[in-house]
Amino acid sequence: MLTGFPLQADAFRGHGFNLLVTAFLRGFQLVLFPQESPPSTPILGNSFQFINPTYSLRVYLLVRGDDLMEDFSGPDKIIEIDLPKVAKSGLWVTFLTLIGLLVVDGLIYQELSFTFTVWNVLFFVGGYVLLIILHELFHLLGFRMFGNVPWKSMIVGMNLKLGIAYATTDRLMTNKAIQKALLLPFWTTGVVPAMIGLVTSNGIWLGLAAFLIGGAAGDFAMYKELRKLPDDWLVKDDPEKPKLYLFKPGRNIQ
Secondary structure, eight states, rough: OOOSOOTTTTTTTTTTTHHHHHHHHHHHHHSSSSSTTTOOOOOOSSSSEOOOOOOOEEEEEOOOOOHHHHHSOOOEEEEOOOHHHHHEEEEEEHHHHHHHHHHHHHHHHOOOOOOOOOOHHHHHHHHHHHHHHHHHHHHHHHHHHHHHHGGGEEEEEEETTEEEEEEESSSSHHHHHHHHHHHHHHHIIIIIHHHHHHHHHHHHHHHHHHHEEEEEHHHHHHHHHHHSSTTTEEEOOOOSEEEEEEEEEOOOOO
């Protein structure tokens, strides 16, 4: 994601130095021989133009998108989670949550039994897929409820390369609002199924709850980092990566 004016990131990877020298020499030519120099064609992205009655000099910025974000109108802080690390912690949370729920269920009903059938497996798989979809939809609902984000500015989908589902928006939200939106699916698709499973003593519901609670590990990782910052900071979600850009209030963000 780029902030400020757009540049084509990595369009000339490995050739930045040569292009910079070319632009530098071209600038000298324009200054020394303004009338004789043919008009130039932009190499990349945007340009600054300095005009006086005698000549026109264009200076082209040959920078990558990441450099632009850091050096110009970039965020004050970036939060990016380590997916392999989060996946590992999510597995542990899933396992420990499942054990804990089964223990609680056994203490309540004084018995613990398991029944495996084809229908139970199908119900679990179908329920898991449905709850994952609901998990992302509840993120969108959180954007609307807590961040007042219009429905038309929301996107939900799946990144097959990373193996994750996602819900995002191109609108800015306050830190306080996005924290609430991050945790809303944990309560609705994790805690609620766990309560249903304990009330009905249903192992399928308990298993689904454990998987969805473990699946919220990424949300909790971001929530943990966001809590370290003031509530009024502005947050923008990356549309492709598990990354958040944060800006101090009062910034002129494009």
